[in-house]
Amino acid sequence: MAHVWPIGGGKGGSGKSFITSSLGRLSAELGKKTLIIDLDLGAANLHTLVGVPDPQKGFSDFIRKKIPLLEDTVVETPSANLFLISGAHDNFDIANLSYEQKIRTLRAIAKLDFDRILLDLGAGTSFNTLDFFLISQNGIFITTPEPTSVENVYRLIRSIYFRRIRYCFNVTEFKELEVEADRQFGDGSFNRPDSLMKVISRTHPEKYTQLNIEFDAFRFKLIINQVRKHDNAALGLQMCRMMDKHLGLNMEFLGNVAYDEHVHDAICQQVSFLERYPYTKTATDLREIGKQIVESAGRQLTLRYM
Ligand SMILES: Nc1ncnc2c1ncn2[C@@H]1O[C@H](COP(=O)(O)OP(=O)(O)O)[C@@H](O)[C@H]1O
Numbered sequence: 444m445a446h447v448w449p450i451g452g453g454k455g456g457s458g459k460s461f462i463t464s465s466l467g468r469l470s471a472e473l474g475k476k477t478l479i480i481d482l483d484l485g486a487a488n489l490h491t492l493v494g495v496p497d498p499q500k501g502f503s504d505f506i507r508k509k510i511p512l513l514e515d516t517v518v519e520t521p522s523a524n525l526f527l528i529s530g531a532h533d534n535f536d537i538a539n540l541s542y543e544q545k546i547r548t549l550r551a552i553a554k555l556d557f558d559r560i561l562l563d564l565g566a567g568t569s570f571n572t573l574d575f576f577l578i579s580q581n582g583i584f585i586t587t588p589e590p591t592s593v594e595n596v597y598r599l600i601r602s603i604y605f606r607r608i609r610y611c612f613n614v615t616e617f618k619e620l621e622v623e624a625d626r627q628f629g630d631g632s633f634n635r636p637d638s639l640m641k642v643i644s645r646t647h648p649e650k651y652t653q654l655n656i657e658f659d660a661f662r663f664k665l666i667i668n669q670v671r672k673h674d675n676a677a678l679g680l681q682m683c684r685m686m687d688k689h690l691g692l693n694m695e696f697l698g699n700v701a702y703d704e705h706v707h708d709a710i711c712q713q714v715s716f717l718e719r720y721p722y723t724k725t726a727t728d729l730r731e732i733g734k735q736i737v738e739s740a741g742r743q744l745t746l747r748y749m
């Protein structure tokens with residue numbers, strides 16, 4: 444199975460698509476056969492960022508079964524080694540994918556033959572977005588330094604863990620777990636994945652072991668984008684520590700990406716920022732992070748419910 448890197452964040456405009464397209468290009472340049480998939484349906488614009496203004500096919504053709512195989516919806520981009528599944532012609536929201544469509548998509552992604560697959564996921568915490576994060580241990584979260592964006596990322600990550608725990612239990616069992624977490628650890632503890640896990644370790648030891656193995660394998664990663672000179676450069680590391688302390692979750696900080704007005708210029712001129720402005724701090728930051736994606740060689744998770 445290819446390395447799948449779901450990329451998301453709680454807020455629109457934080458730079459998910461810009462970062463996905465940039466990391467895709469870098470991975471391709473470094474010799475990996477790379478696919479980027481636009482799953483921000485309804486707000487899809489990845490095609491424009493990688494120089495494919497009018498893709499002739501895309502994800503919606505697979506969903507509507509016009510093209511039976513997901514691999515046949517792949518289009519080339521002007522960059523060698525970089526391929527795209529576009530969301531350009533999707534006029535429905537990803538949140539509206541049916542269960543059957545979602546499982547079909549998840550299975551099809553798992554079978555694609557690429558070295559790296561980057562998923563540009565929409566903002567928010569719809570179940571579909573959470574499930575796309577759960578197909579890989581390599582989820583990347585993008586936030587700006589603004590507290591509103593940071594808060595949304597926390598919520599998204601917590602929701603992903605809850606979604607995974609939720610899969611193991613029926614409605615009544617899950618309710619019982621929540622009540623028990625609040626009883627043992629204080630009101631509101633049902634909202635903390637680590638409190639729920641402590642309860643599960645006693646009430647359902649086998650499920651606990653399974654979940655623990657999966658959560659241990661998670662290598663969720665954080666990128667802070669649009670960092671300006673006066674912003675707190677240590678925010679990323681602080682967020683990772685908070686995540687550990689308050690939610691009991693592992694997260695790795697990949698780095699800051701500097702704010703640069705030229706990003707806007709490059710997008711407006713429809714040229715690659717990395718090619719046009721290679722000597723900027725932003726480009727250097729992106730290359731550092733791109734290297735980490737290419738060099739990583741971890742095991743891939745396979746979802747139980749797939
Ligand atoms: N590092 C950056 N520096 C300056 N502007 C940026 C940067 N990253 C993103 N932007 C700006 O933010 C806008 C939104 O980015 P985009 O990738 O479309 O966000 P998202 O996909 O999260 O909604 C871009 O059009 C660009 O103008």
Ligand SMILES: [Mg+2]
Nearest residue numbers: 459460483486
């Ligand atoms: Mg986007």
